[in-house]
Amino acid sequence: MELAKLTTEQRNETSMTLDQMSTMEILNVINEEDKKVAMAVETVLSKVNDAIEHIYSALQQGGRLFYVGAGTSGRLGVVDASECPPTFMTSLDTVQTVMAGGTGAFFKAVEGSEDEESQGINDIKARNITNKDVVVGITASGRTPYPIGALKHAGKVGAYTVSLSCNDHSLISQFADTEIEVVVGAEVLTGSTRMKAATAHKMILNMITTTTMVKLGKVYENLMVDVHASNQKLMERARRIIMEITDCDYNEADQTLALTHNQVKPAIVMIKGGVSYQKAEEAIKMSNGYVRDAIAHALNSNV
Template identity: 50%
Template sequence: MLDKLTTEAQNQHSMHLDQMPVKDILCLMNQEDEQVLTAIKNQLPQIEKAVQYTIASFKDQGRLIYVGAGTSGRLGVLDAVECVPTFGTSSEMVKGIIAGGMKALYEAAEGAEDNPKLGAADLKEIQLSEKDTVIGIAASGRTPYVIGALQYADSINANTVSISCNKDAVMSEYSSVGIELQTGPEVLTGSTRLKSGTAQKIVLNMISTTAMVGIGKVYQNFMVDLKPTNEKLVERSKRNIMEMTGVDYETATSYFEKSNHQVKVAIVMILLQCSCEVAENRLENANGFVRDALAQ
């Protein structure tokens, strides 16, 4: 099947890559990357459905689970890990699973991606439920490990989404929503860490970020549930409070401390001039949405 995949085809614009000057290679790669945004734009309706599935899972106390192998698996793990400090999620709410286990982040796990039973087994190990949304990621759209995971997820009625970079991908047949990002042949033949990987990363950003907006993790366009785990994030928290409420740095710092380092609580405290307890109660009644808490 590989000879029929666009992601494995030879790019006619880079036939003499090994003879091209550095500047020409860079210009060509830049030109080829322009196809990524068009490919994503063409799949926005499918991406929207994936976001809706994810929001529904979160509201039902379910999880978002990324499943992939190689580069695709690493991208899923990356997006999952970044949700924790950015949106204050638990490490369980968004999970990345890669064929071969976490060791495969650093070195190839030969053969792991070829076994569909391993994909199913890894989801069973985390006790996948019908409340969860599983997003299978594979540039080729045919990775057995990912297909096995999608088949198992479907068998227990979990939401299923696939992200591939080929038209009519096999994986699309095993998912409720098939996102097919047609980015074309790679500059370096078959190296799907290039355009394909870029397109996948952007789509994962879109899904996770928009879903977090949908459950109240954002106010205006600020992160209000970020975890201030280092000096940079502490200062960002204070600046965000200043921007959203109009107070000075000292006041923002004071309320940041009074709110136990909870940005959205500090915002409600300042704008409503209420106690931390009242702010927390309002946010709880508003399901975490700052605007709704202020409007009560």
């Protein structure tokens, strides 16, 4: 009965005849409902801001960010966390996902894995959470025991806790320092929270990591200057970033990138600041990784 009262479990009046609609009619209904997601996210931006400020502070001090979820919620965490090392050259430990049922549950549902708070507690304990870390519990319903257990334990050890749900007054919100309740309304397919609810959560997770990494100096203008150039596509992106920022040609970008062991930041500082690789590295270190400040420092060192 408690589940039936949740917004995410209500029937959507616009899709009551879904089984009788044409393909285009179904697509139009889904599209119209999806348009509501961004507006719902807009209403919780102040809460997202609060979460990001704490995450930024934690990562600055050597802490880690953990996403905890089951099913679709856990998969969303995996997708967001897995993009951080190639995009921002973070370590594999910096942003992690703890998923009910383990990593295998990403590919195949592990039924019942979300139903025990104790499992959420044990799995987050295994990551040796400390008061330096931030733990984000993700659950569309707001009542999934697994992330609730994880937040309870995280709170006890002094970690900062964030809840991400899609219902007002969610149970998980009671165990969070910052609660984000993004209410997107009833799903087109009743109870299928892989749709609007998941889209809202994906948008917010993107905001959390991208904004945090910008604040940590991993972006110059709107370019990913900490990209991990680990394959041909990313090597080409690295060269284009260097060319865009420094106005150098392809050959200079390629040659400078080779001198920096495929690191974009020092390559930029070398060209813009007119300094050696060693001097560029020193400037970046003195500027705490912020490229704009490192360039200024390199230029001043030449005066």
